[in-house]
Amino acid sequence: MKKVLAILSAGVLALMAVSCLKEEEKAVFDDTQVTAPKLGSYHMNSEEETITVNYTPAVLSIGFNEKMAFRHTLAIVSVNDTEVSKSLTTTDDGSTLTLKFVNLSKALVNLGIEEGQTAKVELVVRASLQEASKDNNRNGYKDSEG
Numbered sequence: 001m002k003k004v005l006a007i008l009s010a011g012v013l014a015l016m017a018v019s020c021l022k023e024e025e026k027a028v029f030d031d032t033q034v035t036a037p038k039l040g041s042y043h044m045n046s047e048e049e050t051i052t053v054n055y056t057p058a059v060l061s062i063g064f065n066e067k068m069a070f071r072h073t074l075a076i077v078s079v080n081d082t083e084v085s086k087s088l089t090t091t092d093d094g095s096t097l098t099l100k101f102v103n104l105s106k107a108l109v110n111l112g113i114e115e116g117q118t119a120k121v122e123l124v125v126r127a128s129l130q131e132a133s134k135d136n137n138r139n140g141y142k143d144s145e146g
Helices: 003-018 101-110
Strands: 038-045 052-054 071-079 080-085 097-098 121-129 142-143
Touching: 038 121, 052 071, 052 101, 052 121, 071 097, 071 101, 071 142, 097 101
Parallel strands: none
Antiparallel strands: 038 052, 052 097, 071 080, 071 121, 121 142
């Protein structure tokens, strides 16, 4: 009888402990609290096979952690008037993004454009709080306009 009572007591205690656990709320990126990066001038250099884009960085305005650094990349948002969302591997010096033609070509091939085929591509400056390679579309981003 003592064993049964001990087992029941342990079960009740375990049930009480589990019922006190709260479900963890995940942080959500609110893009309304971000001033979008502003696209500046751009230049294509055929000798170095690069595209260089000048931009003004995005600004976070939430009242705390406002100095948190955004990661800026170039992203493809449409190919031949079809919407896509593909961040590209770029180098960033804080106000200039540099994209190599080979990285753009690889991304277009992955999106179904055959090598040698002409495509109409729309690029934006994308600001995110995480690396583009780890983007799971859960933490969000803010794209430049125009």
